[in-house]
Amino acid sequence: MKNLRLLVLFSASCVLVTGLEAPLTSAASGEPAKGKLIYETNCLICHGARGKGDGLIGATLRPPPADLTGPKARATSDKDLLTVIRDGRAVMPAWKSRLKDQDIENVLAYIRSLGE
Numbered sequence: 817m818k819n820l821r822l823l824v825l826f827s828a829s830c831v832l833v834t835g836l837e838a839p840l841t842s843a844a845s846g847e848p849a850k851g852k853l854i855y856e857t858n859c860l861i862c863h864g865a866r867g868k869g870d871g872l873i874g875a876t877l878r879p880p881p882a883d884l885t886g887p888k889a890r891a892t893s894d895k896d897l898l899t900v901i902r903d904g905r906a907v908m909p910a911w912k913s914r915l916k917d918q919d920i921e922n923v924l925a926y927i928r929s930l931g932e
């Protein structure tokens with residue numbers, strides 16, 4: 817009986833721990849409203865107002881900026897998109913030295929909200 821109670825306690829704490837960990841690794845911890853300003857200041861020029869990759873200079877780039885609302889981006893995990901934003905890729909600049917980690921998560925949360 818005592819063992820059963822321990823088991824229940826153990827499983828409950830596992831659920832709690834995994835439940836707490838999840839938001840730290842996903843855009844769930846970002847705030848879209850705060851990300852909007854970051855996006856408009858730093859990303860809109862290439863990715864466009866709606867994230868379609870049709871920003872003012874975006875159209876001139878090869879490869880063109882990704883459509884952040886398209887099926888490919890939506891199928892990509894938050895973790896992988898965060899890596900691209902932090903480290904950059906091709907002509908996409910790296911942002912980790914320019915934006916705080918929390919701002920990068922906020923901007924991803926905003927990008928995710930564009931597709932809705």
Ligand code: HEC
Pocket residue numbers: 854855858859860861862863877879880881882883884888889892897898900901905906907908909911923924
């Ligand atoms: C100078 C233009 C430019 C700016 C500014 C820029 N990007 Fe990009 N971005 C690109 C290009 C070009 C690609 C595609 C790179 C490739 O295909 O390898 C890209 C790709 C991405 C991707 C990957 C999408 C995918 O489907 O894999 C994300 C996410 C992204 N950008 C987010 C951002 C965010 C957030 C900002 C602002 C903080 C930003 N970008 C600013 C040009 C830009």
